[in-house]
């Protein structure tokens with residue numbers, strides 16, 4: 001798939017589209033974004049992404065022209081046609097509206113996690129901001145330590161999420177995910193999985209990681225991705241039954257909402 005992008009409504013090949021170098025979105029990571037997955041060219045849960053984008057921008061005191069951004073996304077989607085991929089919508093402090101359609105990243109069937117110490121930036125609670133260097137570094141540190149992806153753990157030992165996905169775990173036979181009060185992102189996939197499975201929010205201390213029966217990551221681009229090990233300790237079931245159930249239920253909801261056949 002050729003990556004196409006729109007900058008303030010001008011559409012062209014993504015690699016050739018530009019924004020001014022003075023944009024504080026670039027210079028300071030000051031801005032907000034959303035990523036929605038495209039199924040045959042149609043974004044799943046788009047309304048929820050738009051709602052979160054508005055909330056992120058309001059929390060960051062960033063004003064932007066929502067109507068223009070949505071119309072530009074529509075025009076870009078009309079141009080790319082029925083592709084499977086992802087659409088990223090970025091609003092910068094410099095006032096640029098950037099939309100990019102890209103192929104999905106390659107994903108392994110199951111992922112080995114390595115814990116990385118991480119303190120959420122509290123002032124950015126409920127802001128999906130462009131400031132992702134810490135998340136990207138966490139993934140890199142986990143890979144340097146031999147894992148595929150990071151599992152972020154707070155300085156007090158509370159398990160949080162992965163750098164770009166929510167974390168679910170089965171403990172004592174029940175499915176849980178860390179609470180939003182621990183400053184994890186209000187992930188849209190997390191919301192859907194909670195609803196579909198009846199999972200509940202529960203604080204997880206890292207001391208209990210060895211007791212987990214199953215675990216998976218959840219995000220827009222991954223949907224549900226089983227976890228195979230944490231810090232080198234294999235999980236007993238990969239994917240376990242509750243992981244499979246969650247993955248199937250989410251796929252089913254996506255297909256039903258988008259009326260995919």
Ligand SMILES: Cc1ncc(COP(=O)(O)O)c(C=O)c1O
Nearest residue numbers: 164165166185187188189219220
């Ligand atoms: C820190 C973080 N947690 C969780 C997620 C998953 O969120 P969603 O399900 O809305 O894609 C993301 C997505 O980028 C993220 O960046």
